[in-house]
Amino acid sequence: MEALLAAGCDGITLFGTTGEGAEFSLEDRTKTLEAVIAAGIPAGRLVVSIGALSLPDVVALASHATRQGVHGVLLMPPCVYRGGITEDATFRYFAAVIDRVALSALRLYLYHFPDICGVPITPQVVRRLDERYPGMIAGVKDSGGDLDFTMDLLRRFSHLSIFTGSEIHLPELIAAGARGTICGLANVMPRLMRAMMDEATAFDRRALLPLIFAGDAILSRRPFIPSAKAVVADWLDDAEWRRVIPPMPDIAMLERQHIVADFRAWDAGLPEPWRSIAAVPTTTNVVDLKRA
Template identity: 70%
Template sequence: MPGLPTHACLMVAIATPVGRDLRPDQPRLIARIRQLLDMGCDGIALFGTTGEGPALTVADRVETLDAVVAAGIDPARIVVSVGALPVADIARLARHATDAGVEGVLLMPPCAYRDGITEDGTFRFFEAVIDRVERSALRLYLYHFPGISGVPITAGVVRRLDERYPGTIAGIKDSGGDADYTEMLVRRFSHLSIFTGSEVDVPDLMATGLRGTICGLGNVMPRLMRVMMDQPTAFDRRAFLPLILSGDVILSRGPFIPSAKSVVAASLNDPEWRRVLPPLAEIPILERDRLVADFDRWDASLPAECQSLDHDAPPTSGKVVSLRRA
Protein backbone atom coordinates (compact mmCIF):
# COMPACT_ATOMS: atom_id res chain seq x y z
CA MET A 1 0.00 0.00 0.00
CA PRO A 2 1.68 3.24 -1.10
CA GLY A 3 1.90 6.03 1.43
CA LEU A 4 -0.33 6.45 4.45
CA PRO A 5 -4.14 6.31 4.62
CA THR A 6 -6.03 9.50 5.35
CA HIS A 7 -8.23 7.81 7.97
CA ALA A 8 -7.71 5.13 10.65
CA CYS A 9 -3.97 5.48 10.15
CA LEU A 10 -1.98 3.30 12.55
CA MET A 11 1.63 4.37 12.91
CA VAL A 12 4.00 2.78 15.40
CA ALA A 13 6.46 4.95 17.30
CA ILE A 14 8.96 2.15 16.93
CA ALA A 15 11.48 1.24 19.62
CA THR A 16 15.08 1.33 18.38
CA PRO A 17 17.27 -1.73 18.93
CA VAL A 18 20.80 -0.69 19.89
CA GLY A 19 24.09 -2.55 20.04
CA ARG A 20 26.71 -2.63 22.75
CA ASP A 21 28.19 0.49 21.16
CA LEU A 22 24.85 2.24 21.89
CA ARG A 23 24.27 2.83 18.19
CA PRO A 24 21.18 1.70 16.25
CA ASP A 25 21.22 -1.96 15.25
CA GLN A 26 20.12 -1.46 11.66
CA PRO A 27 19.44 -5.11 10.66
CA ARG A 28 17.26 -5.69 13.72
CA LEU A 29 15.41 -2.41 13.19
CA ILE A 30 14.71 -3.15 9.52
CA ALA A 31 13.47 -6.65 10.32
CA ARG A 32 11.15 -5.29 12.99
CA ILE A 33 9.75 -2.58 10.70
CA ARG A 34 8.86 -5.25 8.15
CA GLN A 35 7.17 -7.35 10.83
CA LEU A 36 5.07 -4.45 12.10
CA LEU A 37 3.98 -3.50 8.59
CA ASP A 38 3.07 -7.13 7.92
CA MET A 39 0.98 -7.15 11.12
CA GLY A 40 -1.25 -4.35 9.89
CA CYS A 41 0.56 -1.14 10.80
CA ASP A 42 0.32 1.55 8.15
CA GLY A 43 3.58 3.28 8.90
CA ILE A 44 6.50 3.83 11.25
CA ALA A 45 7.73 6.83 13.21
CA LEU A 46 11.51 6.61 13.62
CA PHE A 47 13.61 8.11 16.43
CA GLY A 48 10.75 9.51 18.50
CA THR A 49 10.50 9.42 22.26
CA THR A 50 9.77 5.66 22.30
CA GLY A 51 12.60 5.25 19.79
CA GLU A 52 15.06 7.04 22.13
CA GLY A 53 15.85 9.38 19.26
CA PRO A 54 17.12 12.35 21.28
CA ALA A 55 19.86 10.10 22.70
CA LEU A 56 21.10 9.17 19.21
CA THR A 57 23.62 11.21 17.23
CA VAL A 58 22.73 13.05 14.06
CA ALA A 59 25.09 10.84 12.08
CA ASP A 60 23.53 7.64 13.41
CA ARG A 61 20.02 8.82 12.59
CA VAL A 62 21.06 9.85 9.08
CA GLU A 63 22.84 6.56 8.39
CA THR A 64 20.02 4.47 9.85
CA LEU A 65 17.31 6.17 7.78
CA ASP A 66 19.45 5.60 4.68
CA ALA A 67 19.76 1.91 5.57
CA VAL A 68 16.00 1.55 6.16
CA VAL A 69 15.16 3.12 2.80
CA ALA A 70 17.89 1.14 1.02
CA ALA A 71 16.35 -2.04 2.44
CA GLY A 72 13.19 -1.34 0.46
CA ILE A 73 10.97 0.20 3.16
CA ASP A 74 8.76 2.77 1.42
CA PRO A 75 9.83 6.19 2.74
CA ALA A 76 6.27 7.43 2.17
CA ARG A 77 5.29 5.22 5.10
CA ILE A 78 7.87 6.78 7.43
CA VAL A 79 7.77 9.83 9.67
CA VAL A 80 11.13 10.81 11.15
CA SER A 81 11.43 12.56 14.50
CA VAL A 82 14.19 15.16 14.19
CA GLY A 83 14.31 16.52 17.73
CA ALA A 84 17.67 17.80 18.97
CA LEU A 85 19.00 20.81 20.86
CA PRO A 86 20.97 22.74 18.19
CA VAL A 87 18.79 24.18 15.44
CA ALA A 88 21.52 23.33 12.93
CA ASP A 89 21.29 19.63 13.85
CA ILE A 90 17.51 19.67 13.55
CA ALA A 91 17.72 21.34 10.16
CA ARG A 92 20.26 18.79 8.93
CA LEU A 93 18.07 15.88 10.04
CA ALA A 94 14.94 17.43 8.53
CA ARG A 95 16.67 18.25 5.25
CA HIS A 96 18.04 14.73 4.94
CA ALA A 97 14.73 13.07 5.76
CA THR A 98 12.84 15.31 3.34
CA ASP A 99 15.33 14.54 0.57
CA ALA A 100 14.84 10.83 1.32
CA GLY A 101 11.14 11.21 0.49
CA VAL A 102 9.60 10.49 3.89
CA GLU A 103 5.98 11.33 4.69
CA GLY A 104 7.11 14.05 7.04
CA VAL A 105 9.28 15.04 9.97
CA LEU A 106 8.15 15.32 13.57
CA LEU A 107 9.48 18.01 15.90
CA MET A 108 8.79 19.11 19.47
CA PRO A 109 10.34 22.16 21.10
CA PRO A 110 13.62 21.30 22.87
CA CYS A 111 13.40 20.72 26.61
CA ALA A 112 16.60 22.39 27.81
CA TYR A 113 14.99 25.73 28.67
CA ARG A 114 11.54 25.12 30.13
CA ASP A 115 11.00 28.24 32.20
CA GLY A 116 9.87 31.43 30.57
CA ILE A 117 9.40 30.15 27.01
CA THR A 118 6.60 32.18 25.48
CA GLU A 119 4.36 31.47 22.50
CA ASP A 120 6.53 33.84 20.52
CA GLY A 121 9.66 31.95 21.51
CA THR A 122 8.07 28.65 20.46
CA PHE A 123 7.08 30.18 17.12
CA ARG A 124 10.61 31.51 16.61
CA PHE A 125 12.05 28.06 17.26
CA PHE A 126 10.00 26.42 14.50
CA GLU A 127 10.55 29.43 12.24
CA ALA A 128 14.32 29.10 12.63
CA VAL A 129 14.20 25.41 11.73
CA ILE A 130 11.97 25.82 8.67
CA ASP A 131 14.02 28.72 7.31
CA ARG A 132 17.23 26.69 7.62
CA VAL A 133 15.89 23.49 6.08
CA GLU A 134 15.30 25.36 2.82
CA ARG A 135 13.16 22.66 1.23
CA SER A 136 9.81 23.42 -0.38
CA ALA A 137 8.95 19.72 0.00
CA LEU A 138 9.30 19.89 3.81
CA ARG A 139 6.27 18.43 5.62
CA LEU A 140 6.50 19.32 9.30
CA TYR A 141 4.42 17.66 12.00
CA LEU A 142 4.36 19.70 15.22
CA TYR A 143 4.87 17.46 18.26
CA HIS A 144 2.86 18.56 21.29
CA PHE A 145 4.24 16.69 24.29
CA PRO A 146 4.54 19.15 27.18
CA GLY A 147 5.10 16.30 29.65
CA ILE A 148 8.54 15.87 28.09
CA SER A 149 9.38 19.21 26.51
CA GLY A 150 7.72 21.35 29.17
CA VAL A 151 6.62 23.62 26.31
CA PRO A 152 3.09 23.39 24.90
CA ILE A 153 2.33 23.96 21.24
CA THR A 154 -0.70 26.19 21.52
CA ALA A 155 -3.40 26.78 18.93
CA GLY A 156 -1.99 30.28 18.50
CA VAL A 157 1.43 28.91 17.57
CA VAL A 158 -0.12 26.43 15.14
CA ARG A 159 -2.14 29.21 13.49
CA ARG A 160 0.86 31.51 13.12
CA LEU A 161 3.04 28.77 11.63
CA ASP A 162 0.28 27.61 9.30
CA GLU A 163 -0.22 31.15 8.03
CA ARG A 164 3.50 31.87 7.77
CA TYR A 165 4.32 28.58 6.01
CA PRO A 166 1.21 27.40 4.12
CA GLY A 167 1.62 23.83 2.95
CA THR A 168 4.69 23.21 5.10
CA ILE A 169 2.85 22.46 8.33
CA ALA A 170 1.48 18.99 7.59
CA GLY A 171 -0.13 18.26 10.93
CA ILE A 172 0.23 17.73 14.65
CA LYS A 173 0.97 14.79 16.91
CA ASP A 174 -0.69 15.42 20.25
CA SER A 175 0.73 13.38 23.12
CA GLY A 176 -0.52 15.74 25.80
CA GLY A 177 -3.13 13.27 27.04
CA ASP A 178 -5.99 15.80 26.93
CA ALA A 179 -8.66 14.52 24.54
CA ASP A 180 -10.50 17.84 24.61
CA TYR A 181 -7.38 19.64 23.41
CA THR A 182 -6.87 17.11 20.65
CA GLU A 183 -10.48 17.47 19.54
CA MET A 184 -10.05 21.25 19.46
CA LEU A 185 -7.05 20.82 17.15
CA VAL A 186 -9.00 18.46 14.91
CA ARG A 187 -11.94 20.84 14.58
CA ARG A 188 -9.96 24.09 14.37
CA PHE A 189 -7.33 22.81 11.93
CA SER A 190 -9.37 20.38 9.86
CA HIS A 191 -7.06 20.88 6.86
CA LEU A 192 -4.13 19.43 8.85
CA SER A 193 -3.48 15.79 9.75
CA ILE A 194 -3.97 15.38 13.48
CA PHE A 195 -2.61 12.28 15.21
CA THR A 196 -2.92 11.34 18.85
CA GLY A 197 -0.25 9.63 20.89
CA SER A 198 -2.87 8.50 23.43
CA GLU A 199 -4.32 5.18 22.29
CA VAL A 200 -7.34 5.42 24.60
CA ASP A 201 -8.49 8.59 22.83
CA VAL A 202 -8.58 6.99 19.38
CA PRO A 203 -12.14 5.54 19.41
CA ASP A 204 -13.97 8.82 19.97
CA LEU A 205 -11.55 11.20 18.24
CA MET A 206 -11.64 9.24 14.99
CA ALA A 207 -15.30 10.18 14.72
CA THR A 208 -14.36 13.89 14.81
CA GLY A 209 -11.82 13.71 11.98
CA LEU A 210 -8.64 12.45 13.68
CA ARG A 211 -6.35 10.92 11.05
CA GLY A 212 -5.03 8.25 13.38
CA THR A 213 -2.42 7.51 15.99
CA ILE A 214 1.35 7.49 16.29
CA CYS A 215 1.66 5.29 19.33
CA GLY A 216 4.02 3.22 21.45
CA LEU A 217 1.60 0.36 22.16
CA GLY A 218 1.74 -0.58 18.50
CA ASN A 219 5.16 -2.07 19.26
CA VAL A 220 3.60 -4.87 21.30
CA MET A 221 -0.10 -5.06 20.41
CA PRO A 222 -0.26 -4.08 16.73
CA ARG A 223 -3.02 -6.51 15.79
CA LEU A 224 -5.29 -5.40 18.61
CA MET A 225 -4.75 -1.76 17.65
CA ARG A 226 -5.45 -2.58 14.00
CA VAL A 227 -8.69 -4.41 14.74
CA MET A 228 -9.87 -1.63 17.05
CA MET A 229 -9.18 1.10 14.50
CA ASP A 230 -10.92 -0.80 11.72
CA GLN A 231 -14.26 -0.90 13.55
CA PRO A 232 -17.04 1.05 11.79
CA THR A 233 -18.24 3.21 14.70
CA ALA A 234 -16.96 4.84 17.87
CA PHE A 235 -19.22 2.53 19.86
CA ASP A 236 -17.58 -0.53 18.28
CA ARG A 237 -14.10 0.88 18.79
CA ARG A 238 -14.76 1.64 22.47
CA ALA A 239 -15.50 -2.03 23.08
CA PHE A 240 -11.77 -2.72 22.64
CA LEU A 241 -10.59 -0.14 25.17
CA PRO A 242 -10.77 -2.47 28.22
CA LEU A 243 -8.53 -4.93 26.37
CA ILE A 244 -5.98 -2.25 25.50
CA LEU A 245 -6.00 -0.81 29.01
CA SER A 246 -5.52 -4.21 30.65
CA GLY A 247 -2.43 -4.85 28.51
CA ASP A 248 -1.11 -1.37 29.18
CA VAL A 249 -1.45 -1.94 32.95
CA ILE A 250 1.01 -4.84 32.67
CA LEU A 251 3.51 -2.76 30.69
CA SER A 252 3.13 0.11 33.16
CA ARG A 253 4.72 -1.88 35.98
CA GLY A 254 7.99 -0.40 34.75
CA PRO A 255 9.11 2.43 32.49
CA PHE A 256 7.42 2.01 29.13
CA ILE A 257 10.46 1.76 26.86
CA PRO A 258 12.29 -0.99 28.81
CA SER A 259 8.98 -2.82 29.26
CA ALA A 260 8.13 -2.70 25.57
CA LYS A 261 11.63 -3.75 24.60
CA SER A 262 11.43 -6.69 27.02
CA VAL A 263 8.25 -7.91 25.33
CA VAL A 264 9.76 -7.47 21.86
CA ALA A 265 12.93 -9.30 22.96
CA ALA A 266 10.86 -12.22 24.19
CA SER A 267 8.71 -12.22 21.06
CA LEU A 268 11.81 -12.58 18.91
CA ASN A 269 13.74 -14.76 21.36
CA ASP A 270 16.45 -12.12 21.04
CA PRO A 271 17.81 -10.67 24.30
CA GLU A 272 19.75 -8.01 22.40
CA TRP A 273 16.45 -6.18 21.96
CA ARG A 274 16.31 -5.46 25.71
CA ARG A 275 19.17 -2.98 25.61
CA VAL A 276 18.21 0.65 26.29
CA LEU A 277 20.19 3.87 26.11
CA PRO A 278 21.35 5.71 29.24
CA PRO A 279 19.88 7.09 31.42
CA LEU A 280 17.25 4.34 30.99
CA ALA A 281 17.95 0.95 32.55
CA GLU A 282 16.71 -2.56 31.80
CA ILE A 283 14.05 -4.05 34.05
CA PRO A 284 15.49 -6.40 36.72
CA ILE A 285 15.28 -10.00 35.61
CA LEU A 286 12.64 -11.29 38.04
CA GLU A 287 10.32 -8.37 37.36
CA ARG A 288 10.96 -8.71 33.64
CA ASP A 289 10.15 -12.43 33.60
CA ARG A 290 6.87 -11.82 35.38
CA LEU A 291 5.95 -8.94 33.11
CA VAL A 292 6.68 -10.93 29.94
CA ALA A 293 4.81 -14.00 31.17
CA ASP A 294 1.80 -11.94 32.25
CA PHE A 295 1.75 -10.05 28.97
CA ASP A 296 1.80 -13.36 27.12
CA ARG A 297 -1.18 -14.59 29.13
CA TRP A 298 -3.00 -11.34 28.47
CA ASP A 299 -2.40 -11.59 24.73
CA ALA A 300 -3.55 -15.22 24.73
CA SER A 301 -6.85 -14.13 26.28
CA LEU A 302 -7.64 -11.86 23.31
CA PRO A 303 -9.75 -12.89 20.32
CA ALA A 304 -7.53 -14.77 17.88
CA GLU A 305 -7.46 -11.97 15.30
CA CYS A 306 -6.20 -9.54 17.96
CA GLN A 307 -3.29 -11.63 19.21
CA SER A 308 0.20 -10.39 18.36
CA LEU A 309 2.18 -13.14 20.11
CA ASP A 310 2.73 -16.81 19.34
CA HIS A 311 1.37 -19.01 22.11
CA ASP A 312 2.23 -22.30 20.42
CA ALA A 313 6.00 -21.84 20.40
CA PRO A 314 8.07 -23.90 22.87
CA PRO A 315 9.19 -22.11 26.06
CA THR A 316 12.73 -20.76 26.28
CA SER A 317 12.93 -21.38 30.02
CA GLY A 318 10.84 -22.71 32.85
CA LYS A 319 9.61 -19.22 33.67
CA VAL A 320 8.94 -17.27 30.49
CA VAL A 321 6.75 -18.31 27.60
CA SER A 322 8.29 -17.81 24.17
CA LEU A 323 6.46 -15.27 22.03
CA ARG A 324 5.84 -14.81 18.30
CA ARG A 325 8.50 -14.55 15.65
CA ALA A 326 6.30 -12.27 13.59
Protein backbone atom coordinates (compact mmCIF):
# COMPACT_ATOMS: atom_id res chain seq x y z
CA MET A 1 0.00 0.00 0.00
CA GLU A 2 2.88 2.35 0.73
CA ALA A 3 4.09 1.79 -2.81
CA LEU A 4 0.69 2.62 -4.27
CA LEU A 5 0.57 5.85 -2.34
CA ALA A 6 4.12 6.64 -3.45
CA ALA A 7 3.10 5.98 -7.06
CA GLY A 8 0.48 8.71 -6.95
CA CYS A 9 -2.64 7.16 -5.45
CA ASP A 10 -4.21 9.60 -3.01
CA GLY A 11 -5.77 6.84 -0.96
CA ILE A 12 -6.77 3.20 -0.73
CA THR A 13 -10.25 1.72 -0.61
CA LEU A 14 -10.23 -1.47 1.43
CA PHE A 15 -12.62 -4.35 0.77
CA GLY A 16 -14.09 -2.96 -2.41
CA THR A 17 -15.40 -5.00 -5.32
CA THR A 18 -11.96 -5.56 -6.88
CA GLY A 19 -10.72 -6.83 -3.52
CA GLU A 20 -13.68 -9.23 -3.15
CA GLY A 21 -14.40 -7.39 0.07
CA ALA A 22 -17.96 -8.57 0.59
CA GLU A 23 -16.69 -12.15 0.80
CA PHE A 24 -14.69 -11.47 3.97
CA SER A 25 -16.10 -11.85 7.45
CA LEU A 26 -16.74 -8.96 9.79
CA GLU A 27 -13.83 -10.09 12.00
CA ASP A 28 -11.45 -10.37 9.03
CA ARG A 29 -12.33 -6.88 7.87
CA THR A 30 -12.05 -5.15 11.23
CA LYS A 31 -8.77 -6.85 12.11
CA THR A 32 -7.30 -6.08 8.70
CA LEU A 33 -8.20 -2.41 8.97
CA GLU A 34 -6.57 -2.22 12.39
CA ALA A 35 -3.46 -3.99 11.07
CA VAL A 36 -3.21 -1.64 8.07
CA ILE A 37 -3.36 1.42 10.32
CA ALA A 38 -0.91 -0.12 12.80
CA ALA A 39 1.50 -0.70 9.90
CA GLY A 40 1.64 3.04 9.30
CA ILE A 41 -0.93 3.73 6.58
CA PRO A 42 -2.69 6.96 7.65
CA ALA A 43 -6.33 6.29 8.48
CA GLY A 44 -7.26 9.53 6.76
CA ARG A 45 -6.12 8.09 3.44
CA LEU A 46 -8.39 5.05 3.71
CA VAL A 47 -11.95 4.53 2.55
CA VAL A 48 -13.50 1.30 3.81
CA SER A 49 -16.16 -0.52 1.81
CA ILE A 50 -18.72 -1.81 4.32
CA GLY A 51 -21.15 -3.68 2.09
CA ALA A 52 -22.67 -6.80 3.66
CA LEU A 53 -25.98 -8.65 3.61
CA SER A 54 -26.70 -8.24 7.31
CA LEU A 55 -27.67 -4.75 8.46
CA PRO A 56 -26.04 -5.27 11.89
CA ASP A 57 -22.79 -6.23 10.12
CA VAL A 58 -22.93 -3.08 7.98
CA VAL A 59 -23.51 -0.97 11.08
CA ALA A 60 -20.66 -2.69 12.94
CA LEU A 61 -18.25 -2.18 10.04
CA ALA A 62 -19.25 1.47 9.63
CA SER A 63 -18.93 2.17 13.35
CA HIS A 64 -15.56 0.46 13.61
CA ALA A 65 -14.08 2.20 10.57
CA THR A 66 -15.39 5.60 11.65
CA ARG A 67 -13.90 5.19 15.13
CA GLN A 68 -10.58 4.30 13.51
CA GLY A 69 -10.60 7.74 11.88
CA VAL A 70 -10.83 6.69 8.21
CA HIS A 71 -11.62 9.23 5.51
CA GLY A 72 -14.99 7.64 4.87
CA VAL A 73 -17.00 4.46 4.32
CA LEU A 74 -18.45 3.20 1.05
CA LEU A 75 -21.79 1.40 0.86
CA MET A 76 -24.03 0.01 -1.89
CA PRO A 77 -27.50 -1.43 -1.30
CA PRO A 78 -27.50 -5.19 -0.55
CA CYS A 79 -27.82 -7.47 -3.57
CA VAL A 80 -30.34 -10.04 -2.30
CA TYR A 81 -33.58 -8.51 -3.56
CA ARG A 82 -32.81 -7.23 -7.05
CA GLY A 83 -36.32 -6.42 -8.21
CA GLY A 84 -38.99 -4.07 -6.98
CA ILE A 85 -36.87 -2.06 -4.56
CA THR A 86 -38.27 1.48 -4.57
CA GLU A 87 -36.45 4.76 -4.10
CA ASP A 88 -38.12 5.10 -0.70
CA ALA A 89 -36.90 1.65 0.37
CA THR A 90 -33.36 2.50 -0.75
CA PHE A 91 -33.50 5.72 1.22
CA ARG A 92 -34.74 3.87 4.29
CA TYR A 93 -31.89 1.35 4.02
CA PHE A 94 -29.21 4.02 4.14
CA ALA A 95 -31.12 5.97 6.78
CA ALA A 96 -31.28 2.86 8.97
CA VAL A 97 -27.50 2.45 8.73
CA ILE A 98 -26.81 6.09 9.59
CA ASP A 99 -29.29 6.12 12.48
CA ARG A 100 -27.91 2.93 13.98
CA VAL A 101 -24.29 4.02 13.66
CA ALA A 102 -25.22 7.27 15.40
CA LEU A 103 -21.78 8.86 15.06
CA SER A 104 -21.46 12.47 13.97
CA ALA A 105 -18.03 11.67 12.48
CA LEU A 106 -19.56 9.25 9.97
CA ARG A 107 -18.74 10.15 6.35
CA LEU A 108 -20.72 7.95 3.98
CA TYR A 109 -20.06 7.52 0.27
CA LEU A 110 -23.06 6.10 -1.59
CA TYR A 111 -22.00 3.35 -3.98
CA HIS A 112 -24.02 3.28 -7.21
CA PHE A 113 -23.30 -0.05 -8.93
CA PRO A 114 -26.60 -1.47 -10.21
CA ASP A 115 -24.89 -4.13 -12.33
CA ILE A 116 -23.77 -5.80 -9.09
CA CYS A 117 -26.50 -5.06 -6.57
CA GLY A 118 -29.44 -4.50 -8.92
CA VAL A 119 -30.59 -1.38 -7.06
CA PRO A 120 -29.73 2.10 -8.40
CA ILE A 121 -28.99 5.07 -6.19
CA THR A 122 -30.98 7.79 -7.89
CA PRO A 123 -30.45 11.54 -7.55
CA GLN A 124 -33.69 11.68 -5.56
CA VAL A 125 -32.27 9.25 -2.99
CA VAL A 126 -29.03 11.23 -2.78
CA ARG A 127 -31.00 14.46 -2.28
CA ARG A 128 -33.17 13.04 0.50
CA LEU A 129 -30.18 11.59 2.36
CA ASP A 130 -28.13 14.76 1.97
CA GLU A 131 -30.99 16.86 3.32
CA ARG A 132 -31.77 14.48 6.19
CA TYR A 133 -28.11 13.99 7.20
CA PRO A 134 -26.19 17.16 6.26
CA GLY A 135 -22.45 16.65 6.43
CA MET A 136 -22.65 12.87 6.74
CA ILE A 137 -23.17 12.14 3.04
CA ALA A 138 -19.66 12.68 1.71
CA GLY A 139 -20.32 11.81 -1.90
CA VAL A 140 -21.12 9.17 -4.49
CA LYS A 141 -19.03 6.52 -6.19
CA ASP A 142 -20.72 5.97 -9.55
CA SER A 143 -19.79 2.69 -11.21
CA GLY A 144 -22.90 2.59 -13.38
CA GLY A 145 -20.98 3.43 -16.56
CA ASP A 146 -23.51 6.04 -17.74
CA LEU A 147 -21.73 9.33 -18.42
CA ASP A 148 -24.99 11.33 -18.54
CA PHE A 149 -25.99 9.99 -15.11
CA THR A 150 -22.65 10.97 -13.59
CA MET A 151 -22.83 14.42 -15.18
CA ASP A 152 -26.29 14.84 -13.69
CA LEU A 153 -24.91 14.03 -10.23
CA LEU A 154 -22.21 16.66 -10.72
CA ARG A 155 -24.77 19.31 -11.70
CA ARG A 156 -27.09 18.51 -8.81
CA PHE A 157 -24.54 17.92 -6.04
CA SER A 158 -21.55 20.16 -6.62
CA HIS A 159 -20.90 20.24 -2.86
CA LEU A 160 -20.41 16.43 -2.73
CA SER A 161 -17.39 14.43 -3.87
CA ILE A 162 -18.40 12.52 -6.99
CA PHE A 163 -16.10 9.67 -8.06
CA THR A 164 -16.37 7.50 -11.13
CA GLY A 165 -15.50 3.85 -11.47
CA SER A 166 -15.34 4.19 -15.29
CA GLU A 167 -11.90 5.27 -16.43
CA ILE A 168 -13.16 5.95 -19.95
CA HIS A 169 -15.18 8.92 -18.65
CA LEU A 170 -12.46 10.51 -16.53
CA PRO A 171 -11.31 13.20 -19.00
CA GLU A 172 -14.78 14.74 -19.28
CA LEU A 173 -15.75 14.20 -15.65
CA ILE A 174 -12.64 15.80 -14.18
CA ALA A 175 -13.24 18.84 -16.37
CA ALA A 176 -16.84 18.95 -15.08
CA GLY A 177 -15.78 18.88 -11.44
CA ALA A 178 -15.61 15.21 -10.47
CA ARG A 179 -13.32 14.44 -7.57
CA GLY A 180 -11.60 11.55 -9.34
CA THR A 181 -11.85 7.80 -9.67
CA ILE A 182 -12.09 4.81 -7.38
CA CYS A 183 -11.17 2.03 -9.75
CA GLY A 184 -9.55 -1.36 -10.18
CA LEU A 185 -7.04 -0.40 -12.88
CA ALA A 186 -5.12 1.90 -10.56
CA ASN A 187 -3.99 -1.22 -8.68
CA VAL A 188 -1.94 -2.36 -11.64
CA MET A 189 -1.16 0.87 -13.52
CA PRO A 190 -1.03 3.55 -10.80
CA ARG A 191 1.62 5.73 -12.45
CA LEU A 192 -0.21 5.87 -15.77
CA MET A 193 -3.50 6.66 -14.03
CA ARG A 194 -1.77 9.39 -12.03
CA ALA A 195 -0.32 10.83 -15.22
CA MET A 196 -3.77 11.06 -16.77
CA MET A 197 -5.21 12.70 -13.66
CA ASP A 198 -2.46 15.31 -13.69
CA GLU A 199 -2.91 16.39 -17.32
CA ALA A 200 -4.10 19.96 -17.63
CA THR A 201 -7.01 19.51 -20.05
CA ALA A 202 -9.61 16.94 -21.04
CA PHE A 203 -7.95 16.76 -24.47
CA ASP A 204 -4.59 15.84 -22.91
CA ARG A 205 -6.24 13.28 -20.61
CA ARG A 206 -8.05 11.65 -23.53
CA ALA A 207 -4.71 11.23 -25.29
CA LEU A 208 -3.69 8.68 -22.63
CA LEU A 209 -6.87 6.63 -22.83
CA PRO A 210 -5.62 4.34 -25.65
CA LEU A 211 -2.68 3.29 -23.46
CA ILE A 212 -5.01 2.55 -20.56
CA PHE A 213 -7.42 0.64 -22.80
CA ALA A 214 -4.56 -1.47 -24.16
CA GLY A 215 -3.54 -2.58 -20.68
CA ASP A 216 -7.13 -3.15 -19.65
CA ALA A 217 -7.76 -5.27 -22.76
CA ILE A 218 -5.05 -7.69 -21.65
CA LEU A 219 -6.56 -8.08 -18.18
CA SER A 220 -10.07 -8.34 -19.58
CA ARG A 221 -9.41 -11.46 -21.63
CA ARG A 222 -10.52 -13.32 -18.53
CA PRO A 223 -12.40 -12.04 -15.45
CA PHE A 224 -10.66 -8.89 -14.24
CA ILE A 225 -10.19 -9.77 -10.57
CA PRO A 226 -8.21 -13.02 -11.03
CA SER A 227 -6.28 -11.40 -13.90
CA ALA A 228 -5.25 -8.47 -11.71
CA LYS A 229 -4.33 -10.84 -8.90
CA ALA A 230 -2.17 -12.85 -11.29
CA VAL A 231 -0.25 -9.71 -12.21
CA VAL A 232 0.21 -8.82 -8.55
CA ALA A 233 1.37 -12.34 -7.71
CA ASP A 234 3.92 -12.15 -10.49
CA TRP A 235 5.25 -8.77 -9.35
CA LEU A 236 5.62 -9.95 -5.76
CA ASP A 237 6.74 -13.48 -6.66
CA ASP A 238 4.10 -14.76 -4.27
CA ALA A 239 1.55 -17.28 -5.55
CA GLU A 240 -0.71 -16.61 -2.56
CA TRP A 241 -1.84 -13.40 -4.25
CA ARG A 242 -3.48 -15.48 -7.00
CA ARG A 243 -6.07 -16.91 -4.64
CA VAL A 244 -9.68 -15.96 -5.27
CA ILE A 245 -12.72 -16.61 -3.13
CA PRO A 246 -15.55 -18.81 -4.48
CA PRO A 247 -17.52 -18.24 -6.62
CA MET A 248 -14.90 -16.08 -8.35
CA PRO A 249 -13.35 -18.24 -11.13
CA ASP A 250 -9.67 -19.00 -11.30
CA ILE A 251 -7.66 -18.77 -14.53
CA ALA A 252 -5.97 -21.77 -16.13
CA MET A 253 -2.19 -21.69 -15.74
CA LEU A 254 -1.37 -21.27 -19.44
CA GLU A 255 -3.85 -18.41 -19.87
CA ARG A 256 -2.55 -16.78 -16.72
CA GLN A 257 1.03 -16.95 -17.93
CA HIS A 258 0.08 -15.30 -21.24
CA ILE A 259 -1.81 -12.52 -19.45
CA VAL A 260 1.10 -11.80 -17.12
CA ALA A 261 3.68 -11.86 -19.92
CA ASP A 262 1.62 -9.61 -22.18
CA PHE A 263 0.90 -7.16 -19.37
CA ARG A 264 4.59 -6.98 -18.54
CA ALA A 265 5.37 -6.25 -22.18
CA TRP A 266 2.65 -3.57 -22.30
CA ASP A 267 4.03 -1.91 -19.16
CA ALA A 268 7.60 -2.03 -20.49
CA GLY A 269 6.44 -0.21 -23.62
CA LEU A 270 5.23 2.81 -21.66
CA PRO A 271 7.40 5.89 -21.14
CA GLU A 272 9.58 5.18 -18.10
CA PRO A 273 7.81 7.57 -15.66
CA TRP A 274 4.50 5.80 -16.34
CA ARG A 275 5.71 2.23 -15.80
CA SER A 276 4.47 0.57 -12.64
CA ILE A 277 5.63 -3.05 -12.59
CA ALA A 278 9.28 -2.66 -11.65
CA ALA A 279 8.76 0.07 -9.08
CA VAL A 280 5.35 -0.53 -7.59
CA PRO A 281 4.30 -3.76 -5.89
CA THR A 282 0.60 -3.40 -5.29
CA THR A 283 -2.62 -4.78 -3.79
CA THR A 284 -5.90 -6.09 -5.14
CA ASN A 285 -8.01 -3.65 -3.17
CA VAL A 286 -9.73 -0.87 -5.05
CA VAL A 287 -7.67 2.29 -5.25
CA ASP A 288 -8.93 5.79 -4.70
CA LEU A 289 -7.31 8.34 -7.01
CA LYS A 290 -8.44 11.92 -6.66
CA ARG A 291 -7.18 15.30 -7.59
CA ALA A 292 -4.70 16.96 -5.30
